[in-house]
Amino acid sequence: MNYLAHAFLSGDNTKVQLGGLLGDFQKGPLPQLPLTDTSRHSAFLQQPDIHFGIEHHRAIDAYSDSLESFRECAALFDKRFRRVAPIVVDICFDHYLAKQWSQHHMQTLSEFANGLYLTMARCPDAPSGFVRFRERSRSADLFNLYQDTETIAVALERVAQRFSRPHLMDGAYDNWLSRYEDMEAGFERCFAEIKHFAGNRLADEGYPTSNWRL
Template structure:
């Protein structure tokens, strides 16, 4: 899952939301260096990614792609799922996307627990209003191109948006089928967390 989905699934507790971003930047074992609820947010991020990557619905969708793209299918799916979450936002959240986004941007901008790379990413999210921007296909194209530039080995992500667009209806159906199952998995996981705000 990409940023909008991670924040949506972590909504309702500030430390889970901070962990949703830190999850991309904190690697290795969680050893109690941060508060328990922050580490639970990072753990939730990892569980979301693991559930998504291993789910049969998602793995079946990856088979749509040409062989040259399949190694990067997880990245492609993460990005396009944010596009579909944006497009279907009102089906999954009572708040408007604009209100939700503003709350997340404010939380991130005032938080002292972000590592410098995570803070840089938070600044990018707010500067370009990326949650809202994912309604536009150009944002999907740009996101994949930039990820491709950060990967040291040769990759096809500069053209991955074209590959995704070939299967736009199928990927949208995949998202709408899979996302409620992911929400249920997250709800079950969060029940095991003892959180207090």
């Protein structure tokens, strides 16, 4: 899952949402709470809701990778994209979620996105990568722009720049567009499973999902 999906799948609690977004920037094992030595860990890791949000992010990633419906989406790409297809699927899923947003959430996408930008601004002791993402996403209104396929092209280019062999991503965007409808159908199957999984985890910990459309 990518940024918008992780924020959505974190439910209504804004600190859990923040943890859901931080999951892509906080690497390594998480310390157990309560912390015995707070000086060794970032301030955001000391907040139980944010801490759970990062754990929740990782659990969702592991679950989605295990799904046959996710693997079927990755298999829609030509064989030359075998290594990068799961990454591309994650990013494309944010497009489909944004496109179908009103089917999943009570708030408009603009309302949800504006709330996320405010939440991200309140992150204590934020990692440098998160700060760059926060500023870029807010200035470009990234979460709203996921509705446009061109935003996915830009996102894939950014990801390719981080690869030691960026050419592996060449043509992936066009390949996705050629299978657009098939991928959308795959998204609907896969996201329904992930949404159910995430909702159960949140409910078990007492976190609300009252804004979700079920």
